[in-house]
Amino acid sequence: MxxxxxxxxxxxxxxxxxxxxxxxxxxxxxxxxxxxxxxxxxxxxxxxxxxxxxxxxxxxxxxxxxxxxxxxxGPDQPCAAADSIAKIQLADVEARIARLVALKAELERMLAQCAGGCIADCRVIEVLGDHSLCTGEHRLQDAAPVM
Amino acid sequence: MxxxxxxxxxxxxxxxxxxxxxxxxxxxxxxxxxxxxxxxxxxxxxxxxxxxxxxxxxxxxxxxxxxxxxxxxGPDQPCAAADSIAKIQLADVEARIARLVALKAELERMLAQCAGGCIADCRVIEVLGDHSLCTGEHRLQDAAPVM
DNA sequence: CTTGAAGCTATAGTTGCTAGAGACATTAGC
DNA sequence: GCTAATGTCTCTAGCAACTATAGCTTCAAG
Structure with a gap:
């Protein structure tokens, strides 16, 4: 059918x-x-x-x-190829997670500092303007894509 | 200068x-x-x-x-707007993390089952072919983008 | 003064689809 | 059987967010 x-x-x-x-x-x-x-x-x-x-x-x-x-x-070739494709994906996924976790921490820090004031002293804007305010531990690297 | x-x-x-x-x-x-x-x-x-x-x-x-x-x-408006933009972003990041963690679990499961056999019994291919093998708990939803 | 790097514009390509136009096919109701 | 409403067809263009190429001009160093 x-x-x-x-x-x-x-x-x-x-x-x-x-x-x-x-x-x-x-x-x-x-x-x-x-x-x-x-x-x-x-x-x-x-x-x-x-x-x-x-x-x-x-x-x-x-x-x-x-x-x-x-x-x-053609399922008679060795499994190694499929395996290594999956391994590469896994490493990639782990890297994405690590990066997103760092990112989440920074966003939460921004929001905690902002807490309803006015833009004049809003940390969201300020923090975004100055990368050096990032916690060194979670420093986001060069051009590594977020995704 | x-x-x-x-x-x-x-x-x-x-x-x-x-x-x-x-x-x-x-x-x-x-x-x-x-x-x-x-x-x-x-x-x-x-x-x-x-x-x-x-x-x-x-x-x-x-x-x-x-x-x-x-x-x-124009920094004299209330901070709420900047705040809400950051909050939306945070929620998005959290959703991505959850999805990626589920994904990581499934890739690890696939790799554990594969463990160096031949394609004839390689689970990587099989698991990818059947969504119902996913752990229900971490079921990946419809069209939600991975990123 | 010359040469090579850096700048300019404009266009096309990337990834993985998604949306639209305008024409043909199929199906459901009457 | 007929008509109207979907469904499907091809083709083209658009999305994010850049990146790369081509062919040219400008600038700074030696």
């Missing part, structure tokens, strides 16, 4: 244009078409899309997912 | 094209120009750019920074 794109989108909790986008970048293969040129998907396609969605949820970039998919398409 | 764009970039630890970009989107005012049409910045501009950079480091979106800047340009 075949699904139209809207049903597939609903089943995988992905938006319709996102599916077409994944097809466009080659993450999903081109599906069958109905007589009226509409895309028709089968169960395998739903699985593949669920895989992609889940990996995206986990923060994997598209290119990593492409690698994972090519691994799972 | 005036700074050329390169010196300003160095002093604020922001890249040169980024400064021109900020000018283009109206976050920085158009600076004076030299006889040869090169941008010249003063100390006030450096302060403003430092403010922007720091706020970006803290994860404030550009529009929030625009609001904060307009507040600090």
């Amino acid at each position: 075949m699904l139209t794109i809207g049903k597939l989108a609903g089943a995988a909790r992905v938006k319709v244009p996102t599916i077409r986008y994944y097809e466009q970048i080659g993450l999903l293969p081109q599906p069958e078409r109905s007589a009226g040129n509409q895309r028709l998907y089968d169960r395998a396609m739903l699985d593949r899309l669920a895989f992609i969605r889940h990996a995206r949820d986990l923060g994997f970039p598209i290119e990593a997912i492409r690698d994972l998919l090519s691994l799972s398409d | 005036m700074l050329t764009i390169g010196k300003l970039a160095g002093a604020a630890r922001v890249k040169v094209p980024t400064i021109r970009y900020y000018e283009q989107i109206g976050l920085l005012p158009q600076p004076e120009r030299s006889a040869g049409n090169q941008r010249l910045y003063d100390r006030a501009m450096l302060d403003r750019l430092a403010f922007i950079r720091h706020a970006r480091d803290l994860g404030f979106p550009i529009e929030a920074i625009r609001d904060l800047l307009s507040l600090s340009d």
Whole structure:
């Protein structure tokens, strides 16, 4: 039994244009078409899309997912490759968490100092203007992206 | 004493094209120009750019920074506005942290189950394919962005 | 006075989608 | 069977927040 794109989108909790986008970048293969040129998907396609969605949820970039998919398409290679992709992701996630925790501390400090005065003595503005007021311990590094 | 764009970039630890970009989107005012049409910045501009950079480091979106800047340009209003911008930012950061912690747990679980086998029994692929294997407690919600 | 670095404008690319226009297909109600 | 309301099609453009390129001009050092 075949699904139209809207049903597939609903089943995988992905938006319709996102599916077409994944097809466009080659993450999903081109599906069958109905007589009226509409895309028709089968169960395998739903699985593949669920895989992609889940990996995206986990923060994997598209290119990593492409690698994972090519691994799972030919499942007789060693696991090491999939493993190392996941390890890289884990390290990245840990780094993001560390950075966000430092950031949270600084925001809380700002808010505590502000506590309802007027802008003339509002620390939010002041603290943002002077990086040297940051606690050295949680110093945010150069151009490392927050995400 | 005036700074050329390169010196300003160095002093604020922001890249040169980024400064021109900020000018283009109206976050920085158009600076004076030299006889040869090169941008010249003063100390006030450096302060403003430092403010922007720091706020970006803290994860404030550009529009929030625009609001904060307009507040600090007229510092006799109540602090509540700046305060609430920071509070929204804090809530956002906390949400990101929660999501990333759930994500980290799942990646660790995946890696523990994989532990050097072959893809035939590699859980990385399998877990990614089936969202229902996620621990219910940390279930990742719908379309909430990871970042 | 020359050469190489730094500056200028303008445009296009990045990532991962999302939104719109205008035309065709399908389905539900009557 | 017919009509109206969705759903789907392609194509293009837009979002954040920059980054990179091309081809030119200006400036500072030797």
